[in-house]
Amino acid sequence: MATVKVRIPTPLQKLTGGLGEVDGDGNTVKDMFESLETKYPGIKERIYDEEGTMRRFINVYVNEEDIRFLNGEGTELKDGDDISVIPAIAGGI
Amino acid sequence: MSFVQGLRCRECGREYPTEPVHVCEFCFGPLEVRYDYDAIKRVLTRELIESRPANMWRYRELIPIDGEPTVGLDNGFTPLVKANNLGRVLGLNNLYLKNDSVCHPTLSFKDRVVAAAVNKAREFGYDTIACASTGNLANSVAAHAASAGMKSYVFIPHDLETSKVLGTSIYDPKVISIRGSYDDVNRFCSEVAAVFKWAFVNINIRPFYGDGSKTYGYEIAEQLGWRAPDNVVVPVAGSSLITKIYKAFNEFHDLGLIGEVNTKIFAAQATGCNPVTAAIKAGETDFRPVKPNTIAKSIAIGNPADGFYGIKVVNETGGWGEDATNEEIVEGMRLLARTEGIFTETAGGVTVAVAKKLVEQGRLKPDELTVIAITGQGLKTIEAVEGSLKSPVVIEPKLSEFEAIHKKL
Ligand SMILES: Cc1ncc(COP(=O)(O)O)c(C=O)c1O
Numbered sequence: 172m173a174t175v176k177v178r179i180p181t182p183l184q185k186l187t188g189g190l191g192e193v194d195g196d197g198n199t200v201k202d203m204f205e206s207l208e209t210k211y212p213g214i215k216e217r218i219y220d221e222e223g224t225m226r227r228f229i230n231v232y233v234n235e236e237d238i239r240f241l242n243g244e245g246t247e248l249k250d251g252d253d254i255s256v257i258p259a260i261a262g263g264i
Numbered sequence: 265m266s267f268v269q270g271l272r273c274r275e276c277g278r279e280y281p282t283e284p285v286h287v288c289e290f291c292f293g294p295l296e297v298r299y300d301y302d303a304i305k306r307v308l309t310r311e312l313i314e315s316r317p318a319n320m321w322r323y324r325e326l327i328p329i330d331g332e333p334t335v336g337l338d339n340g341f342t343p344l345v346k347a348n349n350l351g352r353v354l355g356l357n358n359l360y361l362k363n364d365s366v367c368h369p370t371l372s373f374k375d376r377v378v379a380a381a382v383n384k385a386r387e388f389g390y391d392t393i394a395c396a397s398t399g400n401l402a403n404s405v406a407a408h409a410a411s412a413g414m415k416s417y418v419f420i421p422h423d424l425e426t427s428k429v430l431g432t433s434i435y436d437p438k439v440i441s442i443r444g445s446y447d448d449v450n451r452f453c454s455e456v457a458a459v460f461k462w463a464f465v466n467i468n469i470r471p472f473y474g475d476g477s478k479t480y481g482y483e484i485a486e487q488l489g490w491r492a493p494d495n496v497v498v499p500v501a502g503s504s505l506i507t508k509i510y511k512a513f514n515e516f517h518d519l520g521l522i523g524e525v526n527t528k529i530f531a532a533q534a535t536g537c538n539p540v541t542a543a544i545k546a547g548e549t550d551f552r553p554v555k556p557n558t559i560a561k562s563i564a565i566g567n568p569a570d571g572f573y574g575i576k577v578v579n580e581t582g583g584w585g586e587d588a589t590n591e592e593i594v595e596g597m598r599l600l601a602r603t604e605g606i607f608t609e610t611a612g613g614v615t616v617a618v619a620k621k622l623v624e625q626g627r628l629k630p631d632e633l634t635v636i637a638i639t640g641q642g643l644k645t646i647e648a649v650e651g652s653l654k655s656p657v658v659i660e661p662k663l664s665e666f667e668a669i670h671k672k673l
Pocket residue numbers: 263264372373374398400401499500501502503504505506562563609611612639640641
């Protein structure tokens with residue numbers, strides 16, 4: 172199982188005890204979020220909606236690449252990968 | 265006097281106080297300004313608006329600041345041009361152009377959003393404004409910061425047109441050019457904004473900023489003699505403008521200022537960056553991000569923040585989306601210039617080219633009242649037309665030389 176660095180956006184830092192960066196484990200993005208839920212209960216409902224799909228306004232990047240250009244939630248992770256969780260409405264010109 | 269009641273999440277409805285925040289803490293949805301429409305309805309009449317100076321502040325009650333504006337006082341109220349010549353070429357008998365290529369002071373519709381954002385930033389007590397920009401926003405932020413006596417930081421992708429860069433630097437802001445696309449700049453800026461406590465107009469000030477572009481829609485309705493058009497063709501990047509134009513018509517209707525709104529909203533993008541129009545054509549409700557590759561750099565956003573809502577507005581109103589290739593964009597710019605004497609930038613070339621396609625597809629009908637949104641200035645993107653225009657003929661200042669060539673001109 173890969174261990175990765177996950178950057179947590181400000182609104183979710185209340186759930187990580189104020190940490191802006193935490194370790195995550197999992198072979199895919201989806202597994203990694205599952206593992207975060209056990210460490211930081213409550214984080215999953217913020218990232219996934221009631222139907223279990225990732226919320227529309229969350230973008231996830233693996234090593235700076237939007238996972239929608241990779242394999243989505245199935246994107247495979249390897250040790251040391253950098254994951255960023257960023258609100259989609261970050262900007263817009 | 266303020267008519268703003270606070271902010272509300274567009275997705276889940278959670279409410280927030282009037283603060284420099286833009287994302288719902290719970291679901292990450294975008295926050296929108298809530299207005300006290302009942303109070304606005306009691307004071308805002310056509311007569312009151314018409315009695316005010318010709319600038320965007322004539323709709324003051326619908327722009328989300330608390331006090332009187334102190335900067336950007338002359339922005340907006342650009343011409344709505346009846347375009348008979350272009351209409352004849354396109355086959356549209358009732359065509360108008362909303363011409364923000366001459367918006368004061370930096371020649372794009374961004375002067376509207378920035379005026380709203382900078383006034384709000386001042387009210388929040390900021391002394392520094394910042395933005396991530398594809399060029400026009402950079403020009404406008406830097407200019408307004410200068411006139412407001414504020415500091416500014418402007419983040420742009422490294423490959424912008426010369427005029428967009430120099431037209432920013434002249435105001436003496438801090439300009440940071442990022443090796444990457446606009447989408448990279450934008451993502452990067454959201455990290456900068458978390459660390460540096462600045463008023464990022466399109467990040468933490470975004471709800472207030474976005475509502476500045478409603479004035480583009482209000483003006484269209486007022487200038488048409490207090491009615492909404494049948495069709496509007498809008499250039500789309502982040503998808504903010506397109507949603508705010510529709511919101512503007514609906515607010516005017518709800519306030520009793522205009523009648524029914526049956527406007528179809530059409531999205532125009534470049535073929536090299538068409539996440540929104542591709543989704544519309546595919547009948548999808550959300551977009552897939554793309555990596556932009558187009559001469560229309562001002563609208564080269566592959567991951568549009570409000571893309572979901574842009575698609576929704578088009579689908580709900582019965583509009584459509586089309587895109588234009590680089591060649592079609594240049595031809596659109598040239599067509600507008602030679603028929604109407606208006607030199608627009610690449611984004612305007614996109615809208616003209618897309619309007620042409622929409623007529624050919626029978627989606628814009630000849631007798632309907634159509635407005636094409638011209639949102640930026642051609643002198644800022646001269647690179648796009650370089651090489652496709654006739655060069656001047658060079659002669660000596662002698663009548664004989666002129667007589668020899670003048671028939672061939
Ligand atoms: C000239 C011009 N037109 C249209 C747009 C699109 O605006 P929006 O990002 O709100 O879709 C932009 C955005 O930068 C622009 O510069």
